[in-house]
Amino acid sequence: xxxxxxxxxxxxxxxxxRKILPWKxxxxxxxxxxxxxxxxxxxxGPMALxxxxxxMPRGSFSIPESPSLENYVDIVExxxxxxxxxxxxxxxxxxxxxxxxxYPLAVALRRVKGRRAHLLTxxxxxxxxxxxxxxxxxWVLFFDKGGFLDGALKVVTGLETGSxxxxxxxxxxGICYIYLPFMLFPILLGLGNVPREAREAAYDLGGSRWRVxxxxxxxxxxxxxxxGSLLCFVISLGAFNEAKFLGKGVIVTVAQDIESAFTFGQxxxxxxxxxxxxxxxxxxxxxxxxxxxxxxxxLGKR
Amino acid sequence: xxxxxxxxxxxLLAAYIAVILVIMYVPMVIVGLASISxxxxxxxxxxxxxxxxYEMTWDSLQVHESFLTSLTIAVCVxxxxxxxxxxxxLAYARYxxxxxxxxxxxxxxxxxxxxxxxxxxxxxxxxSIGIQMSWQSTVFAQxxxxxxxxxxxxxxxxxxYDSAVEEAAYDLGASRWQIxxxxxxxxxxxxxxxxxxxxxxxxxxxxxxAYFTSGADVTVPEWLYGKMIGGYTPMVPAVxxxxxxxxxxxxxxxxxxxxxxxxxx
Numbered sequence: 001x002x003x004x005x006x007x008x009x010x011x012x013x014x015x016x017x018r019k020i021l022p023w024k025x026x027x028x029x030x031x032x033x034x035x036x037x038x039x040x041x042x043x044x045g046p047m048a049l050x051x052x053x054x055x056m057p058r059g060s061f062s063i064p065e066s067p068s069l070e071n072y073v074d075i076v077e078x079x080x081x082x083x084x085x086x087x088x089x090x091x092x093x094x095x096x097x098x099x100x101x102x103y104p105l106a107v108a109l110r111r112v113k114g115r116r117a118h119l120l121t122x123x124x125x126x127x128x129x130x131x132x133x134x135x136x137x138x139w140v141l142f143f144d145k146g147g148f149l150d151g152a153l154k155v156v157t158g159l160e161t162g163s164x165x166x167x168x169x170x171x172x173x174g175i176c177y178i179y180l181p182f183m184l185f186p187i188l189l190g191l192g193n194v195p196r197e198a199r200e201a202a203y204d205l206g207g208s209r210w211r212v213x214x215x216x217x218x219x220x221x222x223x224x225x226x227x228g229s230l231l232c233f234v235i236s237l238g239a240f241n242e243a244k245f246l247g248k249g250v251i252v253t254v255a256q257d258i259e260s261a262f263t264f265g266q267x268x269x270x271x272x273x274x275x276x277x278x279x280x281x282x283x284x285x286x287x288x289x290x291x292x293x294x295x296x297x298x299l300g301k302r
Numbered sequence: 303x304x305x306x307x308x309x310x311x312x313x314l315l316a317a318y319i320a321v322i323l324v325i326m327y328v329p330m331v332i333v334g335l336a337s338i339s340x341x342x343x344x345x346x347x348x349x350x351x352x353x354x355x356y357e358m359t360w361d362s363l364q365v366h367e368s369f370l371t372s373l374t375i376a377v378c379v380x381x382x383x384x385x386x387x388x389x390x391x392l393a394y395a396r397y398x399x400x401x402x403x404x405x406x407x408x409x410x411x412x413x414x415x416x417x418x419x420x421x422x423x424x425x426x427x428x429x430s431i432g433i434q435m436s437w438q439s440t441v442f443a444q445x446x447x448x449x450x451x452x453x454x455x456x457x458x459x460x461x462x463y464d465s466a467v468e469e470a471a472y473d474l475g476a477s478r479w480q481i482x483x484x485x486x487x488x489x490x491x492x493x494x495x496x497x498x499x500x501x502x503x504x505x506x507x508x509x510x511x512a513y514f515t516s517g518a519d520v521t522v523p524e525w526l527y528g529k530m531i532g533g534y535t536p537m538v539p540a541v542x543x544x545x546x547x548x549x550x551x552x553x554x555x556x557x558x559x560x561x562x563x564x565x566x567x
Binding site for chain 1: 510
């Protein structure tokens with residue numbers, strides 16, 4: 001027998017997986033292709049257009065003009081940083097409140113077992129399917145002068161609350177209410193990564209409650225907490241319904257500025273430039289978070 | 303930790319869940335109350351109740367049309383997104399391919415992108431390429447946001463199944479189509495159904511994307527918005543409550559079917 005023949009005989013058989021499914025390599029791309037096309041036409045294209053428009057002269061309604069930076073200059077000169085400041089402030093404070101509210105809630109939900117856990121989770125998700133403006137209108141009727149809270153309090157105690165809407169705390173409350181599920185679920189997923197045994201072992205070794213929380217629970221649940229915080233930060237950065245209904249104009253958020261530039265203002269380039277700045281802010285936050293998190297492990301854990 | 307301590311913690315946590323649940327549903331209850339109040343402006347405690355706002359809603363042609371528009375959009379969005387997302391989920395969770403990590407990350411961006419900005423960008427886009435906006439363009443706009451979500455929902459199901467079953471079937475001489483029909487599809491069935499349900503409900507409740515991309519067509523959330531801004535009438539809570547109840551019915555029916563699907567396995 002020649003050496004070559006021996007080599008072929010002793011060679012490990014090709015991995016059966018690949019032999020059976022020879023189309024495996026490119027299959028993923030083919031399966032993803034429809035969505036990739038959708039995102040190109042429906043997301044990347046529009047975003048590119050917004051980017052181009054942001055460099056067009058004020059008030060232009062077509063693209064081929066000589067590029068300029070005047071929209072960005074306008075934004076700085078015409079005090080648009082105030083709405084950016086408000087949006088950033090609202091987003092930041094809402095994330096902090098949601099973290100404090102959702103962490104214990106997630107811990108509590110994790111302790112519930114079986115069908116009941118499913119039901120509770122469902123009850124918390126279900127309001128997401130009701131249009132935001134209906135739910136916010138409900139809160140307005142709850143907090144307004146002569147509304148549910150005011151009226152009920154008057155009947156029971158004789159005191160009045162007056163109108164509790166049209167101020168910043170009401171807007172923060174609205175944002176926290178609307179986005180609560182977006183903070184809760186990532187934290188729930190994150191807490192799923194904390195093995196029971198690790199916690200129990202730590203207790204057995206004499207760890208205090210605080211130390212177990214700080215050294216075991218928190219680091220292991222971190223990816224979920226991080227995702228939840230960033231998601232809530234990003235979406236509340238774009239909030240405008242809350243400020244419109246519960247704030248009734250006490251403050252103006254970036255999203256409202258963008259909307260009015262596109263609609264009443266009829267100044268597409270300015271709206272575009274504002275959008276670009278917001279996207280850069282939001283996008284860099286998401287990008288940073290996603291790089292540090294393994295999505296396969298979070299969703300597919302068994 | 304002492305037993306009493308532990309019991310107390312458990313009680314506190316349970317109470318906390320209850321409080322949050324109540325808060326989640328307060329607006330719906332208030333909307334329901336406002337819709338049966340007789341006076342034009344909601345004042346609590348209510349003096350008298352009346353069903354006249356529901357009668358007016360029932361007689362309103364605008365409301366009828368907006369319900370039809372919303373429903374058409376929701377069904378179209380759900381059907382298309384389930385098909386796209388089914389393959390997308392396989393690419394997301396099952397296949398090993400070069401662009402997978404990038405695909406997984408990019409897919410998340412539209413979900414968490416501020417919807418008002420996405421809606422306005424799409425409006426600009428449609429205007430620029432000369433597309434007349436109508437409910438069809440809203441279907442497209444909502445797909446950009448909903449397809450990624452449905453993909454995630456189905457992907458979660460796809461992570462849970464063992465690809466060895468498919469390979470075994472292949473060994474036994476099954477064709478690709480047979481494998482797809484008898485193994486892949488049934489195994490992912492519950493996920494596909496859940497995705498469909500999500501898509502219907504999300505589209506049904508969506509406001510910002512529809513607002514900026516629907517042209518002259520008006521969905522229910524848009525109709526509500528117009529009335530809230532342009533002059534409150536108790537038809538607003540009446541229509542609001544009807545959408546809440548309809549959404550609840552869709553959800554309940556969907557979950558029952560889903561439960562039956564799961565049990566069959």
